[in-house]
Amino acid sequence: MKMRVGFGFDVHRLVEGRELWLGGIRIEHTLGLLGHSDADVLIHALCDALLGAAAMRDIGFHFPDTADEYKGIDSKILLRDTVQLVRSKGWKIGNADITVCAERPKLNPHIPAMQQCLSEVMGIDAGDVSIKATTTERLGFTGREEGIAAYAVVLLEKS
Numbered sequence: 044m045k046m047r048v049g050f051g052f053d054v055h056r057l058v059e060g061r062e063l064w065l066g067g068i069r070i071e072h073t074l075g076l077l078g079h080s081d082a083d084v085l086i087h088a089l090c091d092a093l094l095g096a097a098a099m100r101d102i103g104f105h106f107p108d109t110a111d112e113y114k115g116i117d118s119k120i121l122l123r124d125t126v127q128l129v130r131s132k133g134w135k136i137g138n139a140d141i142t143v144c145a146e147r148p149k150l151n152p153h154i155p156a157m158q159q160c161l162s163e164v165m166g167i168d169a170g171d172v173s174i175k176a177t178t179t180e181r182l183g184f185t186g187r188e189e190g191i192a193a194y195a196v197v198l199l200e201k202s
């Protein structure tokens with residue numbers, strides 16, 4: 044069995060007048076993430092981890108943020124297409140572990156819904172998708188609520 048680990052990282056700015064989408068679900072908040080797509084920073088980090096494990100470049104390479112077809116796109120579509128890309132190379136997803144850094148809103152109540160949503164999009168068990176939330180103790184851009192950061196690690200397997 045061949046195994047590959049991949050890592051992904053992403054940041055989006057928090058602004059007024061945008062919906063907050065994280066882990067494929069909409070979360071009620073006074074601010075939302077700014078981006079060409081729905082700016083779901085958690086999914087973007089996850090896509091980069093998947094692509095990284097397969098040595099298939101990054102999310103911006105496959106889905107450029109200058110392309111009209113991706114303007115305002117639901118990031119679940121990008122995740123679905125990314126999973127198809129890595130599966131097309133014979134890879135099977137082992138598990139994913141994701142950490143989101145946000146001062147607010149409190150994400151813990153939303154984590155089961157995110158796990159359910161992402162596992163359905165990826166076609167894997169919810170138990171193979173771990174999502175963790177942390178603050179940065181009011182330090183840095185996430186602590187000042189200027190943005191949200193996400194880190195993801197993925198294991199791919201091929202027999």
Ligand code: MG
Nearest residue numbers: 053054084087
């Ligand atoms: Mg992004």
